[in-house]
Amino acid sequence: MFQRTSLAALRRSFTFLTISAALFACSNGNDEVPNDSIEGNSLLLNFTSDYTTGELRWMDPDSTGLSQGSLDYIPDSRLSTGGGVVFILGSAPGTLGCISPENMADIKEERLSAEYPYEATVIGGKGYIALHDADYLQIFDASTCAQGGKIDLPVSNANASSIKSSGDTLLVVLQRLEFFDATKPGLLVRINATTETLIDTIPLNLHNPHSSVLSKGKLYISAQARYNEDYSYNYANSGIEVVDLTRGIAEVLLTGEQIGGGVYGMALDEASQTLYAGVSASWGDMPVKPVNLNSKSAGAALPNITDSEGGLVFDNLAKKLFVGDRSYGDGGLKAYNPAVNQTTAVNGEALPPYSLAIVRW
Secondary structure: OOEOOOHHHHHHOHHHHHHHHHHOOOEOOOOOOOOOOOOOOEEEEEEEEOOOOEEEEEEOOOOOEOOOOOEEEOOOEEEEEEOOEEEEEEOOOOEEEEEOOOOOOOEEEEEOOOOOEEEEEEEOOEEEEEEOOOOEEEEEEOOOOOEEEEEEOOOOOOOEEEEEEEOOEEEEEEOOOEOOEOOOEEEEEEEEOOOOEEEEEEEEEEEOEEEEEEEOOEEEEEEOOEEOOOOOEEOOOOEEEEEEOOOOEEEEEEEHHHHOOEEEEEEEEOOOOEEEEEEEOEOOEEOEEEEEOOOOEEOOOOOOOOEHHHOEEEEOOOOEEEEEEOOOOOOEEEEEEOOOOEEEEOEOOOOOEEEEEEEEO
């Protein structure tokens, strides 16, 4: 069985599927011209890719259209933000790009030793990168982008898929693949960033963890579907679990069977305690379902969203969920307004969305 960690990588070719899948993913009733003058200190970042060309785009979250500016980058790249800085993590070759949102044209870049950086977080002035193909965290200077030391992870074949920070603690989610197969549950590793030492490890219940969301002392972790030998989806041992960081205990919130498939990207509306989850049980079909964290139940799929592989991010100021819909024909960057249960397309021509983030400074 192979792991779906990036559909973009899987679609490149059948040969690349068998390698990189384990190495590592509306209505428009507004004709307003995209707004290129960003006001306020907030940007919605939209990395776009057609697998051969990659381009970073951005917009004011309150706007209805993408800004005119763009920045070319490696097609297989993921976005992270921290300390008011934008980080672009490019794969094959592994690169780290650092951008100040006040000058999106100026990028500082470092070539990494590892090929598949997956996510970055910041504590103080230091950045930390989770790498999917190396059993360590890469430290870097968040302002200069210069690489620093490394922090070893406590297991081999760690396959880190997500990293968050809580105070001075790094929260690293490991897939723990064996010969490209998630044969055992994931693992959460806690590391003291100041001393660069292991605090503890917390066994997870589900297999093949993909992403995480941190809120109010709890870490929500999605577990993606796996492939059967015929490449159909197997979403046993998938779903969403939550780790109470005070008690150090992981509990299953919803199984894949309960929510209707493996869970990939997630975004949280903290005010309503609604967790939005990209759920998939078949190829190219990844609707977004709202999960009520109080009742621990999933609602109906959001309207006019087919394939949310391009990312999910909720803006707590604009009170909108942004979704990267990579579906053919009706895809693109979309904004969902929970107040009226309506999804609208974001104006502006762009490559298909690949990774989303929000930066504030």
